[in-house]
Amino acid sequence: MRVFLLALLALFSSLSQAQPFANPFAQSDFLPVDKAFVFSAERQPSGEMRLHWKITDGYYLYQKRLKFDGVEPQAVPALPPGLAHSDEFFGDTQVYRGELELLLPASAKGQLRMGWQGCADAGLCYPPQTSVVDLGGAPSSAAPAQASDQALAGTLGEHGLAWGLLAFFGLGLLLAFTPCSLPMLPILAGLVMGNGASARRGWALAGAYVLSMALVYAALGVIAALLGASLQAWLQQPWLLGALAGLFILLALPMFGAFELQLPSFVRDRLERAGRNTRGGSLYGAALLGGLSGLLMGPCMTAPLAGALLYIAQSGNAVHGGLVLFSLGLGMGLPLLLLVTLGNRYLPRPGAWMNLVKGLFGFVFLAMALYTLRVVLAPSLWLGLAGAWLLALAWSAWPALKPIRALQPALLLAGLWGTLSIVGAAAGGDNLWKPLEPFAGKGQGTAISQAHADAFTTVTQPAELKAQLEQAKAQGQWVFVDYYADWCVSCKVMEKQVFARPDVLAALQGVRLIRLDVTADTPASKQLLQHYEVPGPPSMIWIGPEGDERRARRITGEVDAATFLQHWIATRSQG
Template sequence: YAGLGAVAALLGASLQAWLQQPWLLGSLAGLFVLLALPMFGVFELQLPAALRDRLDRAGQGTRGGNLYGAALLGALSGLLLGPCMTAPLAGALLYIAQSGDVLQGALVLFSLGLGMGVPLLLLVTLGNRYLPRPGAWMNRVKGVFGFVFLAMALYTVRSLLPATLLLALSGAWLIALAWAAWPALQRLPALRAVPLLGALWGGLLLVGAAAGGDDLWQPLRPFAGGGSTAAAGQHAEDSFVTVSRPEDLQRELDAAKARGQWVMLDYYADWCVSCKVMEKQVFARSDVQTGLAGVHLLRLDVTADSPASKALLQRYQVPGPPSIIWIGPEGEERRARRITGEVDAAAFQQHWVQTRSQG
């Protein structure tokens, strides 16, 4: 796992682009849904009987106590558990490719491997003493994991779905979760109101989605006259100058330097999920746009895997989008003030205020 993390960091934007393709995100979301259905008892997820029997015979015929046997049993376990690890591993690889840090990449996946192995060691050494006995509680735990898998499916494809559809699906998920949790929490008076609140909020999300809303935290904004954030997002997009060639970038930088103007370079790609999240939740905000008044905003589009995109990335040694680079009025980059990866509006504004105050 550590070696895989290091390779992911070295591949950088190339791996990042591949992991954020719509077909792959859709496949991962479908895998989450497939894993959720057995948690609700829709069907039993298991290998075909013939293959399962062969693996069982292979495992029984392998004698423990030696390295060969341990390696073979580990490979068989990996084959059985592999599908469950696909989606989390893809998310970790995406984060590592975005950072471009080889050491961090190796440590992240090394920690992932430890996290997978330590519970098994604890199960073998302490399990019989501390684990609760099998019972009805296991079905409730399965149900919790089922809802977690469905939530992860929504999170995975959040950038591919229309905002109103995402709002409606989130509301339906909350109502279903509240309905399932209501019987289980009847014995706990202190928590009895939790599913009611969840169902109420889910209903508000559905009403907001029907009215054209797109905000999970302010679903009824359309009824307050605020409408959707689509217009604000369009205004934010219009305030950027899109650049896809190195010569165009140089021309814009020269013009800004001649005017003594700050420049913000926003590395963007259509396949970049975090880029779209920041476009909606950061750059579409009126307070962020006000704070960036007077700044020449350049959006460096590296969607295509072309020599021009690679040249734009190599110009400032950027591992991939999203990345924000600040260029001072004299034309020099404030390298220590770079932003790599997704940030929220508050962190972005604070970062820009500090960058501007340092000159």
């Protein structure tokens, strides 16, 4: 265990000094956007409002990216001539270097919503920024509106490391019961309860599990920030997912007594020795399971994770980023640790019931194998296997749990639902919650799916994205950009539960819908991710009719249809 922890800690140290990694967002010498472009707004004695940008050497602001909303047209300041500049993003244009000063007349009232964007000569182009200046008479400085990942990254940069560790630990507590981290609970419960560990041993096992999971999670996060979405795609390779699923099946075998099967003697002896050595739980086994949990959660993209990755990318400080991700992992693991270890105290004394518990957790491990393979298997096949799992669970548990009348309806429902799922899978269904959907609606679901597919334009090349954005800008059209990958489970969930809904499609009428497919780990996919500094899918972006992203409204991670529509309504109402 000690060697394992030292190896992971050494990984953090080596990452902080590693030079071969090509950071897709920023090199180590790139400044955060608020340091590269220091903006201030100050009321002058004359009553005019002075807007000032101090632009660091080696950086520049685009003239045509300056936007002024919320004030009368006559109050919009005249822009001074800029310097001629040519780049691959906007072609021949005018830029400002050194500093830029603009004056708004004293008569300007209300709130000025200002957009601007800058780049570095070394090749990094920052995302568009939005600042709000209060013109109601009192001197005010800009209060930039930020998305959640921006706000977290900015807070990490402004405050000390200790504050960041505490903040991300709290975020981890909030994330502990989200769909991304809930799969850890049955694994940890099976480890502690399934082995019949004592209270003290349970704390040790759960502690080793959570510590190992947090370290792996932090390491994956740092590597993902340095390599971009390449790691996300790599973690979804069929051979790796198959290996993980195989391990979960192997962990389920002792729960069913499968080691007593007539396997080859050398295999049987090894398995039996492994089973004897882990009675009551092994710390090394707990650490291994924690690492597996970290790998399972690695592809999950949430706003806190995106904020930490954005901070790492902008600052180049992989050690600080790794530490806050480690703190996030500890926060995610603490509620599970307490739930399993404290909950274990209230269980009855060891007895025959423990064999039943071990059998149930054997089914839990099989469920985790199915969960791991959900990306690789065809949807209908996955539905059929899930139905078979439910049917087998009900069939196996019925003899032992039949005397408990309160559980009889649940077992009958599980068996019935499993049967319906198998039938639905045979008919081409893929929805576990609506297994008989292929037999209902007479093709209505297919029509909705086809309407959804027709609504989005799939883009895989940067040149295609540029052409789509230029067309939308020329037509004064809103643009919605959805980053998608075949290996992204949350993307597929949103594809069915959000973007295929008639009310969502109706709300998006008139919006140009672009799906950026970054499934393949290619230079083109990396350029698409770099274009808006997106750490990985699912990420959703709104672009206004004038061509500027509404950065404060960016969505990172999986959301439901109601939340998505709220974002769109708020974005559209703010213009």
